[in-house]
Amino acid sequence: MKTFNEKCYDLLMQIPKGKITTYKLIAEALNTKAYLAVGNAMKNNPYVLTVPCHRVVHSNGNVGGYVKGIEKKIEILKSEGIDISNNKIINLKKYLFRF
DNA sequence: CCCTTGACCAAAC
DNA sequence: GGTTTGGCCAAGG
Numbered sequence: 001m002k003t004f005n006e007k008c009y010d011l012l013m014q015i016p017k018g019k020i021t022t023y024k025l026i027a028e029a030l031n032t033k034a035y036l037a038v039g040n041a042m043k044n045n046p047y048v049l050t051v052p053c054h055r056v057v058h059s060n061g062n063v064g065g066y067v068k069g070i071e072k073k074i075e076i077l078k079s080e081g082i083d084i085s086n087n088k089i090i091n092l093k094k095y096l097f098r099f
Numbered sequence: 100c101c102c103t104t105g106a107c108c109a110a111a112c
Numbered sequence: 113g114g115t116t117t118g119g120c121c122a123a124g125g
Contacts, residue, residue, distance in 0.1 A: 035120070063106090
């Protein structure tokens with residue numbers, strides 16, 4: 001049995017470039033409501049080079065957080081073709097990735 | 100083993 | 113439509 005974190009990382013790795021997901025969806029994919037735990041796993045993120053944690057945002061479209069700083073995260077997402085305004089994803093639904 | 104801490108979420112105000 | 117409130121689960125001290 002993998003740890004909760006590893007399962008999160010597995011899912012994140014499946015996200016293609018230009019797509020994003022939410023903490024909620026990850027939790028749902030794991031059959032749990034541990035939204036907070038997912039966030040925790042991200043901040044721990046021991047696989048920062050393997051797991052694209054910058055492609056994960058809040059359900060309401062808010063960008064959330066990032067180890068390198070929220071602004072840096074926005075910069076990365078923008079470079080992948082995602083429109084962001086006032087620290088929030090414009091069309092979250094449009095870029096949302098389904099597992 | 101108890102308590103605290105989160106990069107959360109949905110509903111209520 | 114911004115802000116507060118209560119609930120949610122896993123990991124770490």
